Amino acid sequence: MTQAYESDLLRLLDERGHIHQVTDPGALDALANKQVVTGYVGFDPTAPSLHIGNLASIMLLRRLQQAGHRPIVIMGGGTAKVGDPSGKDETRQLLTEERLASNIEGIKGSFERILRFDDSETGALLINNDDWLSELGYIELLRDVGPHFTINRMLTFDSVKLRLEREQPLSFLEFNYMIMQAYDFLVLARDYDCRLQLGGSDQWGNIVNGIELNRRIDGREVYGVTAPLITRADGAKMGKSVDGAIWLNEDALAAYDFWQYWRNTDDRDVSKFLRLFTDLPLDEIARLEALEGAQINDAKIVLANEVTKLVRGDDAAKTAEATARETFAGGGAGEDLPTIAVGAEGMRVGAVLTELGFTVSNGEAKRKLAEGAVKLDGETISDPGYVIAPGDGETLKLSLGKKKHGLVTR
Known part of the structure; x- marks a missing residue:
């Protein structure tokens, strides 16, 4: 049951399932009900593309803008x-200035699709910290900010406490992360x-530190909202699959x-993801979540179309x-399937499976072949010794199970 918020902002976040914790919800609700509120989410550019685990945080910003902020x-x-130590068992690899700049360029496009950037009062901003x-x-940081943090308190935050409890090393560098974010x-x-x-539930400690630092240094009241950790029904964390991360960028993962x-x-x-990751009206979501049996597949197609449209654009969706329809319903091979060229000499089937990303190794490919999959x-x-060698101009469809399909050409 959702809480009775007055502001469009908290009401929208709540009814869509985006709220886990709120600092001083009454005061934030009142503020958002009377003026435009500026809010932010931080994204560390540790890869050239974000993945769908980051999409939940981007949607927080989209909801903020949709509510007039x-x-x-x-x-x-x-x-x-x-490097943020939150939820990590080991120190992140340190990235060069050039790599960070390249990664930032790579992930900008995801925000530009999902948020509106303009000069209006509610136009999004992209800023590099x-x-x-x-x-x-x-010395300036130590003198101006250091006195407002105690080691005692910092040791109580999960990002630090869990690493220490597991006897995993936590560098002094990482220990400073929460101060930098504050x-x-x-x-x-x-x-x-x-x-x-705003941020994921693992950012609660970092957000609280920033709130307290604002209050202690400037006497300013600021607020925080965290979203629940998004997990799938099977317990797996959003953003990963058996084949690796589900990247937002087209050059990192094909639209299909x-x-x-x-x-x-x-x-x-299905119901949870429709609320979190699409803009479909709630009454339409209610209709879709009421579908039973094989009809639930219609709701999944709507979900896939809406999220792909949001992240990749209408044409990609x-x-x-169309590729899925042709591949599964018509028994054909849609043009958007992953494709590999094996040359005139051909390539062993196991190597093709691994190159397409259907298996992680030739060993796994051999097992799948033995299983008749x-x-x-x-x-x-x-x-496993079978060589796939398409004729000149020929295209063959290679399938692993019912869900993975690719095209093999010369």
């Missing part, structure tokens, strides 16, 4: 030089009148594979659905 995307060009963090002098909130509040930080991930959603997750143009292949 201003979102800020913080690119963690500074914090990524340290390296702009101020790299300008900080160490300082981000202080700068944003001063320079952009940013009153709200992205679409297919959502199409294969567990029946139990239409092409992916591999078909070439509808015919079962079990010999």
Whole structure:
């Protein structure tokens, strides 16, 4: 049962399932009901693409903008030089300035599709925290910010406590991450009148630190909202599949594979994902979640189309659905399937499976072949020595089980 909020912001976040914790919900609700609130989420550019685990946080900013408020995307060009220890068992690999800059360029497009960037009062901003963090002098940081943090308190936060309990090393570098993130909130509040930080539930401690730092140094009241950790019904964390991360960028994961991930959603997750990751009206979601039996597949197709449209665009969603329809319903081979060229000499079937990403190793490919799970143009292949050698201009369809299909050309 949702809480009775007055503001469009908290009401929208609540009814869509985005709220886990809120600091001072009454005060934030009142503030959002009377003025435009600027809020931010931070994203450390540790890879050239974000994945769907990040999509939940991007949707927080989208909801903020939909409710008439201003979102800020913080690119963690500074914090990524340290690495967030939250939920990690080991220290992140340190990235070079060049790699961080390249990653930021790679992930900008995802925000530009999902948020509206313009000069209006609610137009989104994209800001790199390296702009101020790299300008900080160490002594300056220690004197101005250090006195407001106690080691006793820092040791109580999960990001630190869990690492220590598991006897995993926590470097002094990482230990400073929460101070840097809190300082981000202080700068944003001063320079952009940013009153709200949003993030996943694992960011609660970091958000609280930023709130307390604003109060202690500037006497300013700011707020935090965290979203629940998004897990699938099978207990797996969002953003991963058996084949690896589900990337948002087209150059990291084909649109068909992205679409297919959502199409294969567990029946139990359809309702939750429609609320979290689409803009469909709640009454339409209620209609879809009431579908039973084989009809639930219609809701999954709607989910796959809506999320793909949001992240990749209309054309990507239409092409992916058409490919799926032709591949599964018509027995054909849609143009959007992953494709591999094996040359005139051909390639062993196990190597093709691994190159397509259907198996993680030749050993796994051999097991799948022995299980009879591999078909070439509808015919079962079990010999690991079988060489796939299409004729000139010929295209063959290679399938692993019922859900993985690819094209093999010369």
